[in-house]
Amino acid sequence: MAVTTDWEKAAYIAGQAADARVNVELETEGMTLNLGPQHPATHGTLRIVVRLDGEQVVWAEPIAGYMHRGYEKLVEVRTYPQVTTLVNRIDWLGSFCNEVPFILAAEQLMGIEAPDRAQWIRTILFEMGRIANLILFIGDMGVQLGAITPVFYAFRDREYVLNLIEAATGGRFHPNYDRIGGLKEDLPRGWVDESKTVMDRVRGFCDELDDLLMGNEIFQKRTRGIGVVPRAVGLEYGLSGANIRASGVDWDIRRDEQSPLAWKQCDWKVWTHPDGDSFARYWVRLQEIREASKIVDQLLDGLPAGSIQAKVPRIIKVPAGEAWVHTENPLGEMGYYVVSKGGLGPFRVKIRTPSFNNISIAPWILRGVYVPDVITILASLYFILGDIDR
Amino acid sequence: MLVTLREHLGEALVASDTVGAELCVRVAASAWKQAAEACRDHLLMDYFCFLAGMDWLANPDLSGEKVWDPDGGAASADPEAAVPVEVGVTTGVAGGDSRFQVFARLQSVGEKVGITLKADLDESDPRIESWVSVYRGADWHEREAWEMYGFNFDGHPGLRHMYLPGEFEGYPMRKDFPLLAREVKPWPGLVDVEPMPGEDVVADDTGAETSEEAG
Numbered sequence: 001m002a003v004t005t006d007w008e009k010a011a012y013i014a015g016q017a018a019d020a021r022v023n024v025e026l027e028t029e030g031m032t033l034n035l036g037p038q039h040p041a042t043h044g045t046l047r048i049v050v051r052l053d054g055e056q057v058v059w060a061e062p063i064a065g066y067m068h069r070g071y072e073k074l075v076e077v078r079t080y081p082q083v084t085t086l087v088n089r090i091d092w093l094g095s096f097c098n099e100v101p102f103i104l105a106a107e108q109l110m111g112i113e114a115p116d117r118a119q120w121i122r123t124i125l126f127e128m129g130r131i132a133n134l135i136l137f138i139g140d141m142g143v144q145l146g147a148i149t150p151v152f153y154a155f156r157d158r159e160y161v162l163n164l165i166e167a168a169t170g171g172r173f174h175p176n177y178d179r180i181g182g183l184k185e186d187l188p189r190g191w192v193d194e195s196k197t198v199m200d201r202v203r204g205f206c207d208e209l210d211d212l213l214m215g216n217e218i219f220q221k222r223t224r225g226i227g228v229v230p231r232a233v234g235l236e237y238g239l240s241g242a243n244i245r246a247s248g249v250d251w252d253i254r255r256d257e258q259s260p261l262a263w264k265q266c267d268w269k270v271w272t273h274p275d276g277d278s279f280a281r282y283w284v285r286l287q288e289i290r291e292a293s294k295i296v297d298q299l300l301d302g303l304p305a306g307s308i309q310a311k312v313p314r315i316i317k318v319p320a321g322e323a324w325v326h327t328e329n330p331l332g333e334m335g336y337y338v339v340s341k342g343g344l345g346p347f348r349v350k351i352r353t354p355s356f357n358n359i360s361i362a363p364w365i366l367r368g369v370y371v372p373d374v375i376t377i378l379a380s381l382y383f384i385l386g387d388i389d390r
Numbered sequence: 391m392l393v394t395l396r397e398h399l400g401e402a403l404v405a406s407d408t409v410g411a412e413l414c415v416r417v418a419a420s421a422w423k424q425a426a427e428a429c430r431d432h433l434l435m436d437y438f439c440f441l442a443g444m445d446w447l448a449n450p451d452l453s454g455e456k457v458w459d460p461d462g463g464a465a466s467a468d469p470e471a472a473v474p475v476e477v478g479v480t481t482g483v484a485g486g487d488s489r490f491q492v493f494a495r496l497q498s499v500g501e502k503v504g505i506t507l508k509a510d511l512d513e514s515d516p517r518i519e520s521w522v523s524v525y526r527g528a529d530w531h532e533r534e535a536w537e538m539y540g541f542n543f544d545g546h547p548g549l550r551h552m553y554l555p556g557e558f559e560g561y562p563m564r565k566d567f568p569l570l571a572r573e574v575k576p577w578p579g580l581v582d583v584e585p586m587p588g589e590d591v592v593a594d595d596t597g598a599e600t601s602e603e604a605g
Contacts, residue, residue: 065552108410233526236436237525352440
């Protein structure tokens with residue numbers, strides 16, 4: 001699968017460099033610029049070393065590991081119910097979404113399935129996690145471009161969603177609410193009505209941001225045509241979620257794969273964008289918040305009654321076997337490859353996090369761009385450091 | 391899918407099984423890259439999901455092999471508490487002949503199917519061809535596997551440390567690499583797992599820790 005754009009990019013940079021050499025007065029010494037580890041654009045501590053020729057990046061290398069916590073090793077010495085606490089901290093903005101695939105993998109190995117009500121509540125909270133996560137992206141993208149206002153709007157409206165998550169689970173950021181075979185407890189009284197009001201508010205936020213940021217000429221100029229990821233390159237690097245849907249790939253695990261969760265019961269749409277630039281990624285995520293709020297609304301309407309916990313043994317022992325469960329998380333495809341040998345804890349867990357792949361494209365995509373665009377491109381790829389470093 | 395793969399890999403396709411609803415095949419290490427190319431070109435696997443290492447040596451911590459002993463002994467001092475110790479190598483889905491395996495998953499976004507590939511690696515010299523020329527996304531994953539398991543990927547453009555500092559020694563994800571925190575202090579969570587009357591005794595190895603808590 002030869003991609004010509006890669007070569008073209010290199011040729012373009014070489015051409016520019018040659019021009020600079022011809023024009024001796026304009027020749028500049030290369031310069032190495034260190035972004036981070038404590039850069040505001042990095043959502044944590046990612047260091048990016050860029051080699052500059054004037055204003056242009058000739059080479060870029062992200063350096064991760066400032067937040068590596070070794071979860072894959074740690075889960076090997078924990079029992080299954082203890083793992084959710086750890087994996088909560090991977091993508092800390094949408095924590096609940098990290099628990100679900102692991103629990104589903106364990107359930108798959110044990111051959112049990114949670115009752116309908118539990119699956120629906122899981123789906124609702126999953127989508128709320130997505131909303132809370134993506135709202136922050138929507139606001140934060142403005143900050144990277146010098147617009148401070150959107151992030152205040154974002155924090156304001158995210159708070160309502162976090163309050164709901166807190167009311168149901170007891171934790172704003174780290175719910176630790178999912179259990180093998182069901183949930184920790186049922187929803188509190190009045191939660192459903194409250195949620196509907198908040199979902200309305202979320203849609204209002206999307207409209208507001210549509211007006212405030214998307215139509216803005218500066219925003220458009222700074223994002224349209226910047227950081228284009230062609231479809232084939234994106235797939236080869238393993239980009240997932242909104243990043244790849246913004247490159248025109250119509251792939252959403254929620255819709256395309258069998259899952260015990262309740263996404264198939266709702267009427268919603270997977271948005272794609274053909275451009276593959278920063279603007280497209282932003283636009284797709286904004287639509288995703290809208291769709292997520294619709295999913296939540298529909299699920300709240302049809303929430304089945306009944307138990308929230310299937311019958312499981314008190315001591316959870318998972319039979320030997322291997323399971324792979326992946327879900328469409330706010331950042332992209334999150335998956336757990338769980339290997340069990342029949343003990344109390346997993347033998348090996350490979351955690352496939354979306355940001356790890358999403359950011360591995362950075363050396364390719366940053367080549368040849370201008371310094372101010374480095375920030376917008378990275379912001380639009382949207383990574384969370386806990387998700388890269390695990 | 392299996393038929394297509396067998397056609398292109400022939401003898402190199404060693405075993406196959408399913409993980410959940412997906413196909414999992416084990417290929418010879420020599421055909422690792424060839425398998426990736428076959429998947430990409432003939433099964434339309436355009437999406438690179440992940441690549442990781444695996445160490446099938448028994449897990450010392452939860453299998454009951456290692457019990458924390460306040461007197462400082464590494465092995466269990468109480469012979470009665472010793473449960474059958476799982477030693478050696480037992481491999482999972484699609485089998486395996488050696489301790490180390492590398493496994494990876496690919497996905498076709500058009501066909502909406504995925505496949506897991508595995509290959510056995512030599513224990514003394516874990517070495518395999520790199521996938522970077524097939525899937526560029528494998529770059530970071532191979533760096534991680536190199537750092538965590540000590541696998542060498544031939545043809546990789548630069549195996550540098552991904553997470554750990556440059557002077558780090560050892561391969562942390564190997565099962566024989568001790569988790570220091572657990573060596574120093576037992577995990578208190580294990581104490582919670584108490585057997586119910588009439589159930590199988592599973593928490594034998596926590597006996598010492600319970601009494602330690604009480605004291």
